[in-house]
Amino acid sequence: MSTYLGLKWVAEHLGIEPVQPFAVESQLGTRRKTMESDEVRFETYPAATEPDATVPAHLTFSLKYETVNLEFFSRVFNVVPAAVFEEWIRGEPTGAYARRIGFFYEWVTGRLLDVPDAPSGNYIEALESDKYFVATRSINVQRWRVRDNMPGTPEFCPVILRTEAVRKAEGYDCANALRDLEVEFGADILMRSAVWLTIKESRASFLIEHEEKKVDRVRRFAAAMESRCGTAREPLSVDALSALQAEILGPATRYGVRQSPVFVGHSVGYLDKVDYIAPHWDRTQALLGGLQSALSKTRGASAIVRAAMASFGFVFIHPMSDGNGRISRFLVNDVLRRDGAVPEPFILPISATITNSTHERVGYDRALERFSKPIMRKFADRYRFEAMVEYQDGIRSNFHFDDYDDALPVWRYPDLTAQAAYLGHVVQMTIESEMSKEALFLRDTERARAAVKEYLEGPNTDIDQIIRSVRENRWVVSNKLSKEFPMLAEQELAGAIIQAIREVLEPQARPDTAPELMDEGSGPADRPGG
Numbered sequence: 001m002s003t004y005l006g007l008k009w010v011a012e013h014l015g016i017e018p019v020q021p022f023a024v025e026s027q028l029g030t031r032r033k034t035m036e037s038d039e040v041r042f043e044t045y046p047a048a049t050e051p052d053a054t055v056p057a058h059l060t061f062s063l064k065y066e067t068v069n070l071e072f073f074s075r076v077f078n079v080v081p082a083a084v085f086e087e088w089i090r091g092e093p094t095g096a097y098a099r100r101i102g103f104f105y106e107w108v109t110g111r112l113l114d115v116p117d118a119p120s121g122n123y124i125e126a127l128e129s130d131k132y133f134v135a136t137r138s139i140n141v142q143r144w145r146v147r148d149n150m151p152g153t154p155e156f157c158p159v160i161l162r163t164e165a166v167r168k169a170e171g172y173d174c175a176n177a178l179r180d181l182e183v184e185f186g187a188d189i190l191m192r193s194a195v196w197l198t199i200k201e202s203r204a205s206f207l208i209e210h211e212e213k214k215v216d217r218v219r220r221f222a223a224a225m226e227s228r229c230g231t232a233r234e235p236l237s238v239d240a241l242s243a244l245q246a247e248i249l250g251p252a253t254r255y256g257v258r259q260s261p262v263f264v265g266h267s268v269g270y271l272d273k274v275d276y277i278a279p280h281w282d283r284t285q286a287l288l289g290g291l292q293s294a295l296s297k298t299r300g301a302s303a304i305v306r307a308a309m310a311s312f313g314f315v316f317i318h319p320m321s322d323g324n325g326r327i328s329r330f331l332v333n334d335v336l337r338r339d340g341a342v343p344e345p346f347i348l349p350i351s352a353t354i355t356n357s358t359h360e361r362v363g364y365d366r367a368l369e370r371f372s373k374p375i376m377r378k379f380a381d382r383y384r385f386e387a388m389v390e391y392q393d394g395i396r397s398n399f400h401f402d403d404y405d406d407a408l409p410v411w412r413y414p415d416l417t418a419q420a421a422y423l424g425h426v427v428q429m430t431i432e433s434e435m436s437k438e439a440l441f442l443r444d445t446e447r448a449r450a451a452v453k454e455y456l457e458g459p460n461t462d463i464d465q466i467i468r469s470v471r472e473n474r475w476v477v478s479n480k481l482s483k484e485f486p487m488l489a490e491q492e493l494a495g496a497i498i499q500a501i502r503e504v505l506e507p508q509a510r511p512d513t514a515p516e517l518m519d520e521g522s523g524p525a526d527r528p529g530g
Helices: 006-014 055-065 070-079 082-091 096-109 164-171 174-185 187-208 215-228 238-249 281-297 303-317 324-338 350-355 358-379 404-412 417-453 460-472 479-484 491-505
Strands: 024-028 033-036 041-045 139-141 146-148 263-268 271-277 383-390 396-401
Touching: 006 024, 006 055, 006 070, 024 055, 055 082, 055 096, 070 096, 070 404, 082 096, 096 146, 164 303, 164 417, 174 187, 174 417, 187 215, 187 324, 187 350, 187 417, 215 238, 215 324, 238 281, 238 324, 271 358, 271 383, 281 303, 281 404, 303 324, 303 358, 303 417, 324 350, 324 417, 350 358, 350 417, 358 404, 358 417, 417 460, 417 491, 460 479, 460 491
Parallel strands: 024 041
Antiparallel strands: 033 041, 139 146, 263 271, 383 396
């Protein structure tokens, strides 16, 4: 006899498993107990809680005590005869759980159950708004007396649980955090940092794709972010995406939505290792349309959670022939700008935060892998490299995948809880650390310039070169620098300038001895311009 309850019981009973793990797994035990891991909450219930050994009884248990898994519901509805649900609903025509399952059945499958409309009963939410991220406006479905607050459509509807971390992301006020930076550093410094931050975000986004040396594309992406963030009426329309892609990539052989298979992977020796398989190309436009609808239905809700929905939803659909990762990260700033969370002209350098440390890069990879790894565990033996095929978009590929239809519910109904929580962390780190450091650098640079100009006049480029060189050479004047600026060979002047710089950049610094002239090669080498 199974000791599982709820969705796990249904999965075992029917012999089907979701690709995405259940957020909650329930089982029988001697006493009530809760245990949590990174991905799953394990609940143990005493025997008195055990439902009848039927699919309706355990689905009722799941709606009471567990979480909605639309992917699994889709699989259950395609395996269990409609008559089972019809009998349940006829027996409980006003029951809240029967009505919700009836609503989910017709919403997911598009098939009508042969039951009369619910005769009475209070309207109930399809998804409890205190537990899930939902649409900002619900629609009363009279047939089931259910409020349809689904945050998407049957073509694409993410499930996002309002965990503690997600609630923290929902509550984070980007605009207020930026105002705090303005109070600390001044509006002028913050506005001037915006230009460099846009370039920094572009460069880091290409670094994530290992294309940081493509300088022209980096510049184009920065320009695209400045001109396009928050401007497109429908940012996920094929026309808007194709125009953005062309602006980022510049001259390329192919633009637009792909019409060929795609996988994300890496090479191990001579073998291709597949890390993720994207949906069939015939499904991408419908999935994109569903994602656009999800953004429309949640307008007015948390900008950070919506940005996560847009960014990760897009990259998991992987609809374009090239540039999917960069566009996905662009969408974060696009949604934040569109929702008024981050005012113009600021671009949050989220990619710079991601690449700033091994820890942050691992966090980004984990957010992607929370979705990709379960897919590869399920379908690891369903793809192969065989005959080369040329597809309609001109792509030649020998990648073949047999189970696009079986995998479709995963792509349609992704659980983006972990990704929303992750983006909340990244946005906070970006504003409070990355942008703060950039503003501090600009302020200190200006103060150091002013301090040097008390002793030496010159253009900012020369002054910056002196500041950079003496700092990088451990507060001494290198021979190279003194040859370029002969006045620095005079030790009293050089000492005063170095001390002035140190008092700005290292406020605790005090002069110990007279500055030294350093021979070339006797210490740290000057960097370019030093």
